[in-house]
Amino acid sequence: MSPENDRTRRPFAMDEAVQILSRTPSTLDAQLRGLPDGWVNAHEGGQTWSPFDVVGHLIHGEQTDWIPRTRMILEEGESRAFEKFDRFAQFDASRNRTLPSLLDEFAALRRENLRQLAALHLTEADLDRRGRHPELGVVTMRQLLATWVAHDLDHLMQISRVLARQYSDEVGPWRAYLRVISGNQG
Amino acid sequence: MSPENDRTRRPFAMDEAVQILSRTPSTLDAQLRGLPDGWVNAHEGGQTWSPFDVVGHLIHGEQTDWIPRTRMILEEGESRAFEKFDRFAQFDASRNRTLPSLLDEFAALRRENLRQLAALHLTEADLDRRGRHPELGVVTMRQLLATWVAHDLDHLMQISRVLARQYSDEVGPWRAYLRVISGNQG
Numbered sequence: 001m002s003p004e005n006d007r008t009r010r011p012f013a014m015d016e017a018v019q020i021l022s023r024t025p026s027t028l029d030a031q032l033r034g035l036p037d038g039w040v041n042a043h044e045g046g047q048t049w050s051p052f053d054v055v056g057h058l059i060h061g062e063q064t065d066w067i068p069r070t071r072m073i074l075e076e077g078e079s080r081a082f083e084k085f086d087r088f089a090q091f092d093a094s095r096n097r098t099l100p101s102l103l104d105e106f107a108a109l110r111r112e113n114l115r116q117l118a119a120l121h122l123t124e125a126d127l128d129r130r131g132r133h134p135e136l137g138v139v140t141m142r143q144l145l146a147t148w149v150a151h152d153l154d155h156l157m158q159i160s161r162v163l164a165r166q167y168s169d170e171v172g173p174w175r176a177y178l179r180v181i182s183g184n185q186g
Numbered sequence: 187m188s189p190e191n192d193r194t195r196r197p198f199a200m201d202e203a204v205q206i207l208s209r210t211p212s213t214l215d216a217q218l219r220g221l222p223d224g225w226v227n228a229h230e231g232g233q234t235w236s237p238f239d240v241v242g243h244l245i246h247g248e249q250t251d252w253i254p255r256t257r258m259i260l261e262e263g264e265s266r267a268f269e270k271f272d273r274f275a276q277f278d279a280s281r282n283r284t285l286p287s288l289l290d291e292f293a294a295l296r297r298e299n300l301r302q303l304a305a306l307h308l309t310e311a312d313l314d315r316r317g318r319h320p321e322l323g324v325v326t327m328r329q330l331l332a333t334w335v336a337h338d339l340d341h342l343m344q345i346s347r348v349l350a351r352q353y354s355d356e357v358g359p360w361r362a363y364l365r366v367i368s369g370n371q372g
Binding site: 007008009010011012016019020023026027029030031034035036038039041042043044045050133136137139140142143144146147149150151153154156157158160161163164165166167168169170171172173174176178179180181 | 193194195196197198202205206209212213215216217220221222224225227228229230231236319322323325326328329330332333335336337339340342343344346347349350351352353354355356357358359360362364365366367
């Protein structure tokens with residue numbers, strides 16, 4: 001299959017990445033704002049995350065991960081490893097917050113970060129610049145920015161999964177057809 | 187764990203189900219409207235579906251599945267099986283359509299179907315009424331309506347997964363951390 005006909009992979013393109021990144025706050029807002037607390041705080045058992053936890057995690061990413069790492073690649077290249085990302089920061093940071101206030105904060109941070117990204121005027125050559133991840137080793141700017149996009153979508157997927165599974169019992173025999181509940185991907 | 191502290195399951199409640207069902211059109215709209223065609227038509231290979239295909243499938247569900255089956259349960263109970271649902275109807279029905287027009291149609295159908303659902307004034311006793319699924323056998327109204335909700339969320343999950351996997355290669359070593367790409371659920 002020629003690359004232009006391959007519908008399973010897209011090459012990274014800055015304008016397309018920004019189109020997806022800019023849609024995440026409004027997508028979360030449409031899906032979650034105003035839902036009853038029982039759904040906002042639903043999870044999948046044990047230490048799994050609720051939609052509320054996920055939004056806090058996305059906020060922490062805006063504050064400490066994507067743009068700060070972009071700047072580190074530009075300024076320090078491979079010479080210094082990124083700060084480790086704290087996957088649990090939201091449990092303290094979101095305490096006593098409401099979901100609407102987290103959604104507002106995420107939207108504002110994302111808007112500002114996309115503004116900063118645009119202001120960097122990254123070139124194709126910049127996308128090949130390399131940085132150092134504390135665990136993964138050498139990574140490129142292109143990989144970092146593609147991961148920003150995929151990470152958003154990973155967590156959007158998680159939220160729909162967490163919500164759907166609340167009805168794992170209520171759907172009765174339809175469970176067999178619902179891949180989100182049966183766990184089959186198809 | 188007492189049921190009221192169990193964050194992994196919600197009992198079916200009509201008002202909550204409607205809150206989720208009413209959010210699906212705007213969630214899809216926020217995520218998809220205006221995305222480049224390459225993303226709207228992205229899929230996971232073989233006969234898997236694109237976001238465009240999924241929206242067409244949701245339209246067909248509004249037209250032939252959820253409310254028609256609700257009415258059949260009320261009118262015929264277990265005496266007659268539901269019509270089979272055509273999982274491939276959208277491939278003809280969506281031909282030569284645009285994504286924006288499908289999004290508009292889905293939103294209008296969902297609004298009308300939720301209006302019809304409200305007009306039925308279903309009671310708790312109605313939720314226990316039984317119908318007959320052509321393959322699954324006896325099902326209840328409660329199970330049908332819970333499945334409507336979970337089915338929406340299943341396909342929202344699918345859309346985020348399809349989009350994310352377009353960057354399976356572009357994310358480089360981060361692939362290991364992205365459950366949407368690695369296929370691990372966590």
